[in-house]
Amino acid sequence: MKILQIKELSDRIITEVERAIIGKRNALRLVMTGIFSGGHILFEDFPGLAKTLVAKSFAQVLGLSFRRIQFTPDLLPSDITGTHIFDRNNGTFTLRPGPIFANIVLADEINRATPKTQSALLEAMQEFQVTLEGESRLLSLPFIVIATQNPIEYEGTFPLPEAQIDRFILRLEMGYPDMDSEIEILSRRHIRKEDEVELSVVTNKEQLLEARQAVESVFIDPDIERYIVQLVQRTRSDANVYVGASPRGALALLKLTRALAAIEGRDYVLPDDVKELAVPALAHRLILSPDLWAKKLTATDVIETIIRTTAVPKIS
Numbered sequence: 001m002k003i004l005q006i007k008e009l010s011d012r013i014i015t016e017v018e019r020a021i022i023g024k025r026n027a028l029r030l031v032m033t034g035i036f037s038g039g040h041i042l043f044e045d046f047p048g049l050a051k052t053l054v055a056k057s058f059a060q061v062l063g064l065s066f067r068r069i070q071f072t073p074d075l076l077p078s079d080i081t082g083t084h085i086f087d088r089n090n091g092t093f094t095l096r097p098g099p100i101f102a103n104i105v106l107a108d109e110i111n112r113a114t115p116k117t118q119s120a121l122l123e124a125m126q127e128f129q130v131t132l133e134g135e136s137r138l139l140s141l142p143f144i145v146i147a148t149q150n151p152i153e154y155e156g157t158f159p160l161p162e163a164q165i166d167r168f169i170l171r172l173e174m175g176y177p178d179m180d181s182e183i184e185i186l187s188r189r190h191i192r193k194e195d196e197v198e199l200s201v202v203t204n205k206e207q208l209l210e211a212r213q214a215v216e217s218v219f220i221d222p223d224i225e226r227y228i229v230q231l232v233q234r235t236r237s238d239a240n241v242y243v244g245a246s247p248r249g250a251l252a253l254l255k256l257t258r259a260l261a262a263i264e265g266r267d268y269v270l271p272d273d274v275k276e277l278a279v280p281a282l283a284h285r286l287i288l289s290p291d292l293w294a295k296k297l298t299a300t301d302v303i304e305t306i307i308r309t310t311a312v313p314k315i316s
Helices: 003-017 025-036 050-063 075-082 120-127 179-192 205-215 222-237 247-263 269-284 292-295 299-308
Strands: 039-042 066-071 080-088 092-095 106-110 129-132 134-139 144-149 168-172 241-243
Touching: 003 025, 003 241, 003 247, 025 039, 025 050, 025 168, 025 205, 025 247, 025 269, 050 066, 050 144, 075 080, 075 120, 075 144, 080 129, 092 241, 120 129, 120 144, 129 179, 168 247, 168 269, 222 241, 222 247, 222 269, 222 299, 247 269, 269 299
Parallel strands: 039 144, 039 168, 066 106, 106 144
Antiparallel strands: 080 092, 129 134
């Protein structure tokens, strides 16, 4: 698959998803970037902003299997991975696969489950396999976890382990729609006379994997690679940051910029790609100093300051 074919494919996918998600093209573009880069996505936003619908819509349009897991405090790891059930007919144990055995898994309100249950996703997210009764089973590729959490309601929640947060290649926000978009949402629902939006399948898993492989051919100048490393290393030396981004963050930014370049129809990465993706790729990987709560400083503020004060390479 050529780069221009990736652009054409991503445009068709996003246009079809926009039949269900109105006025959020840039957010959908970033989701598409995460999918093409082979990573998992964390949505952190208020209820009712179509986070679940985004995951379901992309699964439909991409022609992928989809399962939703509602995380609750009593959810067990086996509820995610599956378990072996005794079959009385033949006297043997057979595997009953859990919802993790799907191409796109929506982990809804992921921070409502205990850390033990959240950790059941770790092996799947990093190794693309699940170990049951000492036996490792490979997951079907592509495998994408799209998780959601509410940023304001903490009662009855369990903070995600840092190791798990670091596995998400992007953290995104949907945000509220503007006036025109919200009117359009109501208008379409009135005309449709039902809640569900029937979306057409645009591609399949084989073509998606082919597009991912083509993204690997996107050129990135050594000076831009150095620029990425400079941004990441400055998160470690910033006085406001207790723990900075790891090399996994730098690798995530590298993969994302190449995917974004391909979506834009380019076979090369620009410094502007790095600037656009630095916050969603790095901010969730930072642990700020505990005394910053009084300053109301966020990880996004820290990353944006680092971007403004770091020299941008000139690429011919």
